[in-house]
Amino acid sequence: MNKQEQELQNPTSNPKKSIPPYMKAVSGSLGGIMEACCLQPIDVIKTRLQLDRTGNYKGIIHCGATVSRTEGVRALWKGLTPFATHLTLKYTLRMGSNAVLQSAFKDSQTGKISNHGRILSGFGAWCS
Numbered sequence: 001m002n003k004q005e006q007e008l009q010n011p012t013s014n015p016k017k018s019i020p021p022y023m024k025a026v027s028g029s030l031g032g033i034m035e036a037c038c039l040q041p042i043d044v045i046k047t048r049l050q051l052d053r054t055g056n057y058k059g060i061i062h063c064g065a066t067v068s069r070t071e072g073v074r075a076l077w078k079g080l081t082p083f084a085t086h087l088t089l090k091y092t093l094r095m096g097s098n099a100v101l102q103s104a105f106k107d108s109q110t111g112k113i114s115n116h117g118r119i120l121s122g123f124g125a126w127c128s
Helices: 003-009 021-051 060-071 073-077 080-105 115-127
Strands: none
Touching: 021 060, 021 073, 021 080, 060 073, 080 115
């Protein structure tokens, strides 16, 4: 019997390596930065349309094009720093606390987490 067949017969002999909580927190922060970079132009356009009392903009695309043409493309990312900071901290805290809570709910014998443990971990991270 070769090594691969042995691993298939005894899956507990090759346990998955768990990702440390700090790496999950880092991935959460990177996700927050990416989300902010993608959503900021839409948020700028939404705000401009909400504040447009004179009817300068005819719609979403016209607003985005007008802002880009008159103020430059970078104007679509005005206010990115506070928004990215907010999302980075939020997702770092959520992903990190979820990882810590999941490790607390793991079964010490098998290293697995039950569905109830996953739900409690997710709820605990959401509340943080």
